[in-house]
Structure formats: structure tokens, C-alpha cells
Amino acid sequence: MSVQADIVERVAFDVEAVRRDFPILAREVHGKPLVFFDSAASAQKPRQVLEAERRIYEHEYANVHRGIHYLSQICTDRMETAREKVRAFLNAASAREIVFTRNTTESINLVAASWGRHFLKEGDEVVISEMEHHSNIIPWQFLRDEKGILLRVAPVGDDGEFLLNEFAEMLNERTRLVAITHMSNVLGTVVPVRDVVRMAHQAGAKVLLDGAQAVTHIPVDVRDLDCDFYAFSGHKLYGPSGIGVLYAKEALLDAMPPYMGGGEMIRSVTFEAAEWADLPYKFEAGTPAIAQAVGLGAAIDYVTGLGLHAIGAHESDLLAYANQRLASIDGLKLIGTAPGKASVLSFTMSCAHPHDIGTLVDRAGIAIRVGHHCAQPLMDRLGVAATARASFGLYNTRAEIDVLTEALEGVREFFG
Numbered sequence: 001m002s003v004q005a006d007i008v009e010r011v012a013f014d015v016e017a018v019r020r021d022f023p024i025l026a027r028e029v030h031g032k033p034l035v036f037f038d039s040a041a042s043a044q045k046p047r048q049v050l051e052a053e054r055r056i057y058e059h060e061y062a063n064v065h066r067g068i069h070y071l072s073q074i075c076t077d078r079m080e081t082a083r084e085k086v087r088a089f090l091n092a093a094s095a096r097e098i099v100f101t102r103n104t105t106e107s108i109n110l111v112a113a114s115w116g117r118h119f120l121k122e123g124d125e126v127v128i129s130e131m132e133h134h135s136n137i138i139p140w141q142f143l144r145d146e147k148g149i150l151l152r153v154a155p156v157g158d159d160g161e162f163l164l165n166e167f168a169e170m171l172n173e174r175t176r177l178v179a180i181t182h183m184s185n186v187l188g189t190v191v192p193v194r195d196v197v198r199m200a201h202q203a204g205a206k207v208l209l210d211g212a213q214a215v216t217h218i219p220v221d222v223r224d225l226d227c228d229f230y231a232f233s234g235h236k237l238y239g240p241s242g243i244g245v246l247y248a249k250e251a252l253l254d255a256m257p258p259y260m261g262g263g264e265m266i267r268s269v270t271f272e273a274a275e276w277a278d279l280p281y282k283f284e285a286g287t288p289a290i291a292q293a294v295g296l297g298a299a300i301d302y303v304t305g306l307g308l309h310a311i312g313a314h315e316s317d318l319l320a321y322a323n324q325r326l327a328s329i330d331g332l333k334l335i336g337t338a339p340g341k342a343s344v345l346s347f348t349m350s351c352a353h354p355h356d357i358g359t360l361v362d363r364a365g366i367a368i369r370v371g372h373h374c375a376q377p378l379m380d381r382l383g384v385a386a387t388a389r390a391s392f393g394l395y396n397t398r399a400e401i402d403v404l405t406e407a408l409e410g411v412r413e414f415f416g
């Protein structure tokens, strides 16, 4: 993006106007205005997404890809238009490289169960990192137990930074895959994925990036990154739940066997044999999440309309402000302070367990996440059982951070 366009986007970002697009933000919780700081778990939905789904169900709904009747054709067209939006959003070379799944978890499982099971053998190595979400650990453990692959874990530093040199030392001629998060859901750390991809490719390994968090904050260009697989979920990108994406290079998808069998994924079937459908349908068995895919397309229109750079700048401002405000609270410790981190703020308080923090701030109408955030090995590495986590989305404001700060002061006073 040009500097000029970036400035136009920044000037144009009007958070109050954005908030009016999200009906749920007008509600109260426990008699207080809702402050929603849990977008990293799942983001709220703008009217544009709600309306896109409603329009389908009210006026256009039918099953896709099979019918020659009018509604079926409309829905097929809507769904393929959504796929094209995802393609453009990721700058993939072709819509054949965009597989619709249920979520990031299914996208990663698809790669493990198809590519992994087919192409990996005993002694092959898969590198993940200490800050992976369980969804990027367990599928590889399945493969380890089934095929005897070795799972290697790249370390993070005490501030939550990704240790590139230590990662580089793990690569060798047995490394077949690097499966790593683009952005940590606990620490906010943004992994230098361009370097990761370059180094992994030099070692002859493929790269899967877990983009569940990154995709909402950072413009992603899969061709520029040159990653082999990229996974994300619609629901964190202000789209519906039940729809996710796996991007994969076409040659890989071509070589991979189907993941699930059934309708939609075949060209022809006899009782003896079957031929697979073209990409990406080979990987989309069964009736897909039609309205959800269309809703995801609307969500992509929404965020690209605002501009990912503008959103990122707004959220960086919130993060900097929150860092400064929360630092003033006695006994509060920020977990994850890597340079360049994005809008997730984990913390502990010496006076209270994270669950107590969560319960008390909830009474003030504030939604934060507490617990292990589906990253128990990272909690072990950090030496904490749980953290409290405030995560910021495009609709959050500095005033809401003031409300959180006040509530956390209240927690400190309550527990003394």
C-alpha cells in the first residue's frame, strides 16, 4: 500500500461509525454497557454480515452445485463469489486453492490427515512452536502416534518473542513441515513468517501458517509469503461461525488424497471405484456451509472496505494505550511483550486468580477471556496456570480501556 493510501485509510477510520454497524454493542450486560474484549476468541458481527446471511435464507436458499433450478444456481453463484473474495483477500493465484472448511481446526486437521498421512513417514520431522494453539499441536501428535514422525518444538523467549535462531537450528534434512502460528492468541506475538518460510524452504520443508489470529490484524498475501498452507476461521474475522478456510498451493492439493468421502467431492462413483471432483471440491465432501460462506464474503468486504492497514493502526493505538493504562495497576504483570506484537493483552494479577478477575470484571459488563486459551504447553513454558486476556477488535475504543482499567483497580481493592 502507498503511504498516501495508508494516510487516507487512517483518517477515514471512524470507530463510532464502525460501532454502529455492530448491533450487539448497543446492549447492556449486568446493567452496564457491554465492553467486548474477547474478539480473539470470536468476534462480533456487523449488520452487513447478518444481512447477507438473512438475505440468503429469506430469498435465495437452496443446495448448491447440484441443482439446475434457479435458486440452486443463485446460491452456487453466491458461494463461488465468496470463494473468489477469499482468494482476493489472501491474494491466492486461483480459487481452486481455496478450500472451505468449518474452521482453522478443521483446516489443519485436513492437512495432517491428507498431506501428512500420505507424504510423511517414520523419522520425518514436523516443527511447531511453543506458542501453538492446541489445534496446531494435536493433529501432529495424532500423526506422531500413527506414523512415528518426530514433533520438534521451537522455543519462545521470556517476552514471548519467536526465537528465529533457535528455530533455524531445528531445521535439517529430515524436516518435512513447519506448522506455526502467524500470531499467538495468548501473547500477541507476530511471528516473522516471511523468514520462517524462507528458512523452511531452504531446508526443503513445507510451511503451514495458522492464521486464525493474524488474519484480522495483518494483511496477508500468501503468494508474497510463499507459504504452502494457510488456515483461518471466519468467526474471528467478523464473519459467521461454521466456516473456515484452507489455502494451499494448487500442486499440493492436486497431489493430496481426499480428506472425507461423500457427495460433492466425486466426479463419478461405482461400487468398485470413484473419481474425485476437481479442486477445490475434492476436499469439500457433503453439503457445505452455504450461508456462512456468503457471510464470510460479506465480512471480507467489510474489513477490506475499512482497510486492514487502518484497522491495524487503530488496534495498535488501543494496544499501546492499554499497555500504558494497565501498567499503572499495582501487581499486574503483562504476559507477552514482544516487539511488534498485535492486539492481544494477557496478564496476571498478584492479588487474584484469573478466574476471579474475569468474574469481577464481568460484573462491570466487560467480557475478557480467562484460562489457558487452548495453549496449555505455552502456559507451562511461562510458568503460569492461566492468564486473563483482553483482546481488541476494530470496534473497541480507548474509553472502553478506561472502563477495564477502573474495573481492574476494583479487583485490586477487592482482594486487597
Ligand code: PMP
Pocket: 040, 041, 103, 104, 105, 106, 133, 135, 136, 181, 183, 184, 185, 210, 212, 213, 233, 374
Ligand atoms: N489457532 C489460533 C492461533 C487460535 O487463536 C484459534 C482460536 N482460538 C485456533 C487456532 C482455532 O480456531 P477455531 O476454533 O476457529 O478452529
